[in-house]
Amino acid sequence: MLNQQQDRVAWIGLGLLGAELAPHLQTYLAAQSLPNLTVWNRSPEKSQALQSKLPSIQAAVSIDELITLHKANIIFTSLQNDDAVQQVYSVLTSLAASASYPIIFVETGTLYPDLSVRLQTEITNLSIKTPGTPKHVFLQCPVFGRPEAARAAQMVWVTSGDPAAIQQVLPYINAMSRQVLDLKTTDVAAGATMKLLGNFMLGSMIEVIAESTNLARKSNLDPQHLIAFVDTFLPAPAIKDYSRRLTGGEEAPGAVGMTVNVMSKDMGLLKKWGDEKKSPLPTAGLLLKNLDAAREKGFTQNWNFMVDALNNSEHD
Numbered sequence: 001m002l003n004q005q006q007d008r009v010a011w012i013g014l015g016l017l018g019a020e021l022a023p024h025l026q027t028y029l030a031a032q033s034l035p036n037l038t039v040w041n042r043s044p045e046k047s048q049a050l051q052s053k054l055p056s057i058q059a060a061v062s063i064d065e066l067i068t069l070h071k072a073n074i075i076f077t078s079l080q081n082d083d084a085v086q087q088v089y090s091v092l093t094s095l096a097a098s099a100s101y102p103i104i105f106v107e108t109g110t111l112y113p114d115l116s117v118r119l120q121t122e123i124t125n126l127s128i129k130t131p132g133t134p135k136h137v138f139l140q141c142p143v144f145g146r147p148e149a150a151r152a153a154q155m156v157w158v159t160s161g162d163p164a165a166i167q168q169v170l171p172y173i174n175a176m177s178r179q180v181l182d183l184k185t186t187d188v189a190a191g192a193t194m195k196l197l198g199n200f201m202l203g204s205m206i207e208v209i210a211e212s213t214n215l216a217r218k219s220n221l222d223p224q225h226l227i228a229f230v231d232t233f234l235p236a237p238a239i240k241d242y243s244r245r246l247t248g249g250e251e252a253p254g255a256v257g258m259t260v261n262v263m264s265k266d267m268g269l270l271k272k273w274g275d276e277k278k279s280p281l282p283t284a285g286l287l288l289k290n291l292d293a294a295r296e297k298g299f300t301q302n303w304n305f306m307v308d309a310l311n312n313s314e315h316d
Contacts, residue, residue, distance in 0.1 A: 009172060010038040010072035012063065012088060014046040016258070017108075017143065018078035020150035021176045022050060025076075026057050028175035038070045063088065067095045067103070074169055076106045081265060082115055089119055097126050102134045104165045106173075108143050108157075110199065112269050113189035114276075116140045120161070120188045137165040140191030141173065144198055146241070154178040158198075160191030196270045200284055203263050205239055207287045209246045210306030217307075223247035245303040257300040264291045 009029060011022045018041075026037040040060040041047045047059035058070065066072045075092070079085045085107065096103055105123060107116070120138040128135065139161035149155050157173050159166045160183045173180055183190050209226070216223045230243045245251060267288040274281040290309040297312060299305035 007074055007168075008035045008038075008070060008072045010040070010060070010066045010070060010075045011078070012040050012066070012075060013078035013080075013084075013109075014039060014041040014050060015078060015080060016147045017145075017150045017155075019046060019050060020147050021078070021143075021155070022057070023054055024153045024176045025172055026054055028172060030056060032171075038066055038072060040066060063091045064095060067092075067099055071101070072103070073101060074104045074106065074172070076108060076172075078108045080109070082112055082269075085109065085111060085115065085119075089122075093119075093122055093126065096123060096136050099128060099136075100133075102128060102136055104137045104139065104169060106139045106141050106169055108141055110142060110195050110266055110269070111140065111192045113192040113196075113273055116188040116192040137162045138188065139165055139169065140188035141166075141169075142191060142195035142198075143177075144195075144238075150176070156181065158183060158191050158194050160185055160188050160194075162186060193273065196266060196273060199263070199266045200270050200281070200287075202238055202242070203267060203287050204283050206242050206246065206263075206306065207283075207290065209239075209243050210290075211310060213246050214307045214310050246306060249302040249304045251302055253301050256302060256305060260291055260295050260300055260305065264288060264295060267291065 009025065011018065011025065014022065022037060022039055029035065029037055036056045036058055038058040038060050039047050039050060040063055044059070051057050051059055060066050060070065066075060077085070077088060079088055092105065107119070120140075123136045123138040126136050139159065141157055141159045141161075143155045143157050145155040153176055155177045157177045157180045159170075159173070159180060163186070166182065170180065181194075183194060212226055213223045216226055224247060227243050227247055230240055267284050271281055271284050271288065274284065290306065293309040293312060294300065294305040297309070299308040
């Protein structure tokens with residue numbers, strides 16, 4: 001692996017999380033007198049918007065430029081779903097096959113575990129033109145947190161894969177996080193599974209809070225007392241945040257709609273993985289059913305969509 005003074009870092013994907021995380025990475029690179037961050041996004045407008053905030057960031061016109069022009073040896077990817085990951089990595093793998101230096105690929109999203117393993121196999125099996133050069137590396141390093149946490153560099157990261165590569169990218173990850181959970185395994189499927197299970201536990205808590213809020217309202221109990229209970233007995237930041245959203249209800253419709261779609265996608269992947277491993281997940285099935293109802297019936301205007309789905313199902 002190259003030492004940090006030789007690192008050239010790139011970022012692919014400027015969605016709700018990527019657009020908030022990339023500036024922290026650039027700030028760290030500048031503080032360490034390292035080359036500026038290079039970004040690429042399918043919609044160039046997002047790259048341009050980021051550049052307007054941080055002119056030092058370089059925007060690549062194509063994925064190819066990250067390797068052929070900017071010679072990035074650490075590439076973070078933050079992509080929407082498995083299809084997007086496969087499309088982007090098909091290009092990256094082809095480029096890496098012609099590269100003369102080793103590249104560390106750091107995937108930060110929610111992937112189906114088998115896909116993580118396949119990408120790791122494809123990338124590590126590539127040969128590098130320069131004899132004696134270390135191999136390319138694929139790391140599965142998913143992140144936990146909402147966009148506001150990313151904006152404050154308060155995300156929680158999970159790392160899995162080659163330990164030497166993890167140590168090399170760790171300073172960059174630390175610059176974007178409040179905590180890193182190292183799974184201490186080269187099995188990248190573990191990282192992908194951890195992300196699915198983490199989202200499952202958060203989603204299940206959301207379901208429980210929604211059901212509790214529904215019954216509280218029907219029992220003439222002010223749901224604000226539920227918030228007080230959460231603050232006292234379950235004071236995890238994410239649970240406190242979601243309890244307020246569910247009892248208060250308000251949030252931008254686009255953000256709520258995105259949450260419904262993302263959670264549905266993740267629960268679908270989780271159930272598929274559970275079926276493959278012969279591990280029943282009845283709670284995931286219930287959560288997926290209510291999320292599907294919320295999406296199909298248009299309950300996406302605010303966080304009451306979870307309660308709406310529950311009440312609607314009573315009359316189906």
